[in-house]
Amino acid sequence: GADASGFSTLFPGSPYPGNQAIRVQVQTADLGTYIEGVEFFDGDHASGIHTYNHAQSGWQCTNFTDANADVAWGAVTALAPQLVVVALGTNDMSVNEPSVGLANLDTLLTKIDAKVTGAHSTLLVGMYRATNIDPARMDAWHEGLVARAVGNRCYLDASAVWPTLVNDGSQNMGLMQESSNPIVHPNDAGHQALADFIANHIVP
Numbered sequence: 001g002a003d004a005s006g007f008s009t010l011f012p013g014s015p016y017p018g019n020q021a022i023r024v025q026v027q028t029a030d031l032g033t034y035i036e037g038v039e040f041f042d043g044d045h046a047s048g049i050h051t052y053n054h055a056q057s058g059w060q061c062t063n064f065t066d067a068n069a070d071v072a073w074g075a076v077t078a079l080a081p082q083l084v085v086v087a088l089g090t091n092d093m094s095v096n097e098p099s100v101g102l103a104n105l106d107t108l109l110t111k112i113d114a115k116v117t118g119a120h121s122t123l124l125v126g127m128y129r130a131t132n133i134d135p136a137r138m139d140a141w142h143e144g145l146v147a148r149a150v151g152n153r154c155y156l157d158a159s160a161v162w163p164t165l166v167n168d169g170s171q172n173m174g175l176m177q178e179s180s181n182p183i184v185h186p187n188d189a190g191h192q193a194l195a196d197f198i199a200n201h202i203v204p
Contacts, residue, residue: 049203052079060091061104065111073115080118085198087125087158089141090184093133098140102148109148122153125198128162132182156201158194 024038039050054072056063063069076084086108092101112122124145129138142157149155163171167181175190176183186194 052081055087058091059088060095061088061101061108065104065107073111077115077117080120081116082118082120083202084112084116084120084122085125086112086122087127087194087198089127089138089145090130090133093137093141094130094184098137098144101141102144105144105148109153120152123198123202124149124153124155126155126157126159128159128165130182130184131165131167132184156198158197161197 022038039045052075054064054076064072086105088105088108089101092104096104109122112120126142126145129135138159142159145155163173163175165171165176165183167183169176169179169183172179172183175186175193177185177187177190
């Protein structure tokens with residue numbers, strides 16, 4: 001059954017060894033139901049690093065703070081992460097002036113501190129500049145991240161190890177999806193490179 005957080009735990013300390021089939025069934029009259037995810041442990045729930053991803057294509061800071069994201073924030077509170085990684089900026093700077101984007105980031109950071117009630121840190125990852133973003137805008141975004149890296153927040157500059165992207169794709173180094181302007185999205189190799197870069201800085 002669900003606990004006070006709304007999370008359900010099936011078979012704690014399951015007495016049923018071997019292969020099992022679990023069916024998730026929802027019965028509701030007129031209320032929407034969201035299944036955030038399922039985890040399976042074998043006595044190792046307190047081991048290692050658990051990573052939860054809430055990245056959404058096209059989202060800016062504001063998408064994480066509007067009413068549509070409330071359900072996800074409930075999950076964040078229940079999970080009580082020790083580290084929150086914020087790797088935003090590309091979509092924000094493609095449509096907003098830096099002052100607007102950074103104000104939206106401040107709202108998001110306030111939300112993080114309100115919803116993650118336990119001791120935690122926030123990592124602000126400075127992303128590379130996509131070719132559809134004015135360099136001055138992205139520079140201002142990074143400067144804003146540095147200014148906000150105080151207290152339980154720190155800054156990591158991923159752009160420092162990324163190629164300087166150009167419109168014809170000749171500098172992609174096999175890390176980007178697009179081969180012509182605008183060059184915005186990392187491919188599988190690019191995602192892996194970003195993940196490795198971040199992990200190398202935070203994993204003991």
